Amino acid sequence: MVPPANSYVGPPVMKHLIALSAALALTAAPAFAETCQYTKQKTAHQVEAELVKGEWTKMDIVDTAAEAGQFETLLAAATAAGLVDALKGDGPLTVFAPTDEAFAALPDGTVETLLLPENKDQLAGILKLHVIAGSKVTSDQLAGQTLTVDTLNGEVAIDGTNGVMVNDATVVKADVMASNGVIHVIDKVLLPSS
Known part of the structure; x- marks a missing residue:
């Protein structure tokens, strides 16, 4: 009561x-x-x-990659190359992101050598080959097409006729959306042609 x-x-x-x-x-x-x-x-x-x-599109490319848990080497490389701020920028960006396994498949000692401060420019050049600036390219735009696109460090060949290939790397997961762009997960590290 x-x-x-x-x-x-x-x-x-x-x-x-x-x-x-x-x-x-x-x-x-x-x-x-x-x-x-x-x-x-x-x-x-x-x-x-x-x-x-793409339900986490409030996170930028760096935070989205960090949350995925399979891009630790890529993120360490982006930090060593001084590219984190650019990847966190407004965009839009399209990033072909090699997994940790893709980096591990490089010859022994390659990643460790690239991460040295004296190799910062070379590392930045490799990473920039994985980034298309100014557009958010999704897999439906690539389907059925064969084309060459400009990255921040030269051109890459894209073949969307049977899945999606970027040079000799296969896109194993497409269209991971971020607030400032899109990530396509690839199984090999893209290397400059010379």
Whole structure:
């Protein structure tokens, strides 16, 4: 029974209200914890699907790549080459992003050598070959076409007649949307022709 608004609530009634509040909190805690755990599990299981669908488009290319978890070498290289700010810029950009496995497939010692400060320009040149500036090129625009496109460091050949190939690299996952562009995951590192 609730006392009238203007009546005095003495210590015995207050003790009961506190006890009742504590009991309700303890009862609700497991349900709340279960809801939080479900949310975490749902997020972990849907990260890749959300990236592919472009549901995380509020993140830029760098943050999207970092969240995907398979581009640590690419991000380390972009940092060493001084290109992170450009990849976080307004865009639009199209990035052909080699996976960690693609970098690991290079001859032994190549990545370590490229990451040395004295090789910053060479590393930047390689990474710029993976970036088309000024447009957000999606896989539907490439389907059925064979063309040559300008990157920030020369041209690459794109063959969209059977999947999508960029030079000799295969696009293994297309159209990962970011706020400032699109990422196409490739299975090889593109290297300049000379």
